[in-house]
Amino acid sequence: MTDTETPPTIEPALRTLAMPGDANPNGDIFGGWVLSQMDLAGSVPASERARGRIATVAMDAVRFHRPVYVGDLVSCYARIVKVGNTSITVKVETWATRRHDVTNVKVTEGTLVYVAIDDVGRPRSVPSDEARA
Numbered sequence: 839m840t841d842t843e844t845p846p847t848i849e850p851a852l853r854t855l856a857m858p859g860d861a862n863p864n865g866d867i868f869g870g871w872v873l874s875q876m877d878l879a880g881s882v883p884a885s886e887r888a889r890g891r892i893a894t895v896a897m898d899a900v901r902f903h904r905p906v907y908v909g910d911l912v913s914c915y916a917r918i919v920k921v922g923n924t925s926i927t928v929k930v931e932t933w934a935t936r937r938h939d940v941t942n943v944k945v946t947e948g949t950l951v952y953v954a955i956d957d958v959g960r961p962r963s964v965p966s967d968e969a970r971a
């Protein structure tokens with residue numbers, strides 16, 4: 839992978855700036871912060887598809903390719919890859935736009951699984967695609 843790769847052409851589900859308060863003791867961005875951005879980003883299409891409340895049940899095959907630095911513009915791209923009975927699987931890629939040279943770098947990717955839940959937190963069926971408004 840090179841630093842000049844092109845990010846996905848879809849709109850990012852989430853875009854934010856990596857701030858000094860998100861850094862680890864080395865001065866780079868803490869991996870847990872990146873994971874939480876991925877979780878938030880994946881939840882955007884998942885909750886839309888579930889038409890309601892969801893819970894994250896798994897984060898699979900997460901790979902940290904490159905560090906995120908303070909000042910990077912962080913964009914998470916999320917697309918649904920599978921809809922089960924109660925679960926929705928979302929592939930999330932995180933890209934960083936470096937502050938100094940404005941290059942785009944894929945920094946993480948992973949597959950997140952969300953479960954549609956009811957008011958008391960029990961799994962419920964994902965509505966059919968046709969049921970969407």
Ligand SMILES: CC(=O)SCCNC(=O)CCNC(=O)[C@H](O)C(C)(C)COP(=O)(O)OP(=O)(O)OC[C@H]1O[C@@H](n2cnc3c(N)ncnc32)[C@H](O)[C@@H]1OP(=O)(O)O
Pocket residue numbers: 893894895896921922923924925926951953955959960961
């Ligand atoms: C611990 C935390 O705070 S993590 C942060 C936020 N997440 C949470 O709080 C969620 C905590 N977990 C839960 O509340 C429950 O596990 C629930 C409600 C998400 C799921 O309830 P369960 O009784 O475990 O559900 P169940 O075993 O029926 O599985 C539900 C669906 O998830 C899928 N699933 C369950 N575990 C996994 C897994 N590890 N990987 C992939 N899919 C999974 C199942 O295949 C099923 O999908 P399907 O209906 O489309 O076939």
